[in-house]
Amino acid sequence: MKKKRAYDYARYGYIFSIPFVLAWLIFQLYPIFYTLLLGFTDLKGAGNTDFNILWSTPFKNFISVLGNKSFKTAFINTLIIWGCNFLPQILLALLITAWFTNRRSTIKAQGFYKVMFYLPNIITQATVAMLFAQLFLYPKGVVNDLFLQLKIFDKPVDMMRIKSVTRGVVIFIQTWMWYGYTAIVLISGVLGISPELFEAAEVDGANQWQTFFKVTLPSIKTMLLFTLVTSLIGGLNMFDIPKLFQNGGPDNATLTTSLYIYNKAFQGGYLYGEASAASMIMFFIIVLLSALVFYLLRDKDEVELRKLVKLQEKEYKRKMKMGKI
């Protein structure tokens, strides 16, 4: 009877999933395949929807993107900007985590600090980028004035013409926006560790540093890896800050892959075909990375449980057999 009831209601499982599936097919899957298809066509021109598939040289767009100097620059820039922001970000987040989860000396006003650290993350990135562009204005920007008053500069410097400074500011903005988020995530991870582990370490006479490196860090290893991969995926999509800060400049120093794609597709020649090919190359890289996330996110308890059930079934069968024999 139980089985029958489950059967009766099963169809609602399908019915209630229909909206999600339909929306996904229309708004996500179709654009994926359509973009992939466009990667093999000569589609260009604003608002144009007519295209020819490049039958004779199907991979022309992909080859020209991969051989393009700006694309290479954009790809390397993206990796540099991501890497140089991730390292200080995770170190700062770990430091804050160590401070805020120390069982021997509790830090007060943690709630206030967390709210402050997270603030830059919630503010519109477009506004943040424009604001920093404004602060770094030449010759009468806030930063220039500050450096003049502090006697670091003798006269205003157009810092946004120096490649490394501009890139450095983008890296700073990214770090500044994300370390709070990462810290909050890691703190909640550490708070989820069983307190008995820490008690045992204390009983064994471990000091603060030993506890942090030998107990805390290994316990949040998966979480750290997860943070790394999701941050990388986010970093590969970086657009708002470099676009509105200096529009990829100076001299392509802050050109990211997303900005490259945007410029190809929606500016100048409106080369949709080539931009689609570039999109698909990045898409493929991110699919590989998200496969890694998928692997990390697997419900481990459930996997364990299933294993256990199988083991018990086997045991049970064996016992039955032995009993019969």
Place this chain on the structure above:
Amino acid sequence: MSNSNLQLTVEGREKGNVGNIIQKVIIYVLCTFLAILSILPFWMMFVNATRSTPQIQQTAVSFLPSTHLFDNIKILSSKNMFKPLVGFLNSFIVSAGATVLAVYFSSLTAYAQVVYEWKLRNAFFSFIMAIMMLPGQLTLIGFLQMCYKLHLTNNLLMLILPAIAAPSMVFFMRQYLQPALPIEIVHSARIDGAREFYIFNKIVIPIMKPAIATQAIFSFVASWNNLFTPMVLISSTKRYTMPMMVSLLRADIYKTEYGSIYAGLTLTILPLIIVYLLLSKYIVAGVALGSVKG
């Protein structure tokens, strides 16, 4: 005897405490520095929004507000380009619409995962996890072409409807619902003659309220801050969202109106700052909650 013993322990504690106190002072100083760093750019923005352009040209750095905020806003609106109210309204329509759809349909999909036993259930859940990280930004050209064909560019609906399929929200809702929903409630409602859809709307949604609130905040903010999609899809300034309005401040006619640019920037994030200050406790808790998995 007991007295001297007590003294000894107190002394011992104090010795260890000197290092501890120094460490604590360092931590508080650094944390306070970071907190100041978080608001300093926004404070500079706000202060300069209240100063006139000549004042800013004299010294761009000031920590005390002046009195020219409304003059700056007047200059801003006189150029007839940057329209914060239009941006606010469009952003609000998109964010509210997208949030309602995302929250409702994600809950529904999660409910189907938790309550019913159907053949493809586990496969479908694996599928949701697999598509969670796929970036919509990189398939936007295909999406745009689709909108061209349907003559739906410049239509805010195309920014709202895709929210129905929000895989990571389904994932979160499922994690929340699984322990929170006693299946007996569903069974007894069925015995009372309630239909499945009614049970979901009248019984399950109220149970999910805390999760819905958290996810709604994040969905709303994400949608509000989105720049790439509207930038590609929308070309008519009447339909510009707030982040797109921000990009208009780059235009040449504002180039020398320093005070007005700062005022414009302030207007674009004022609603966010207010919402954040009101809900910061829940938002920070939500960030922590969404990450516990993993």
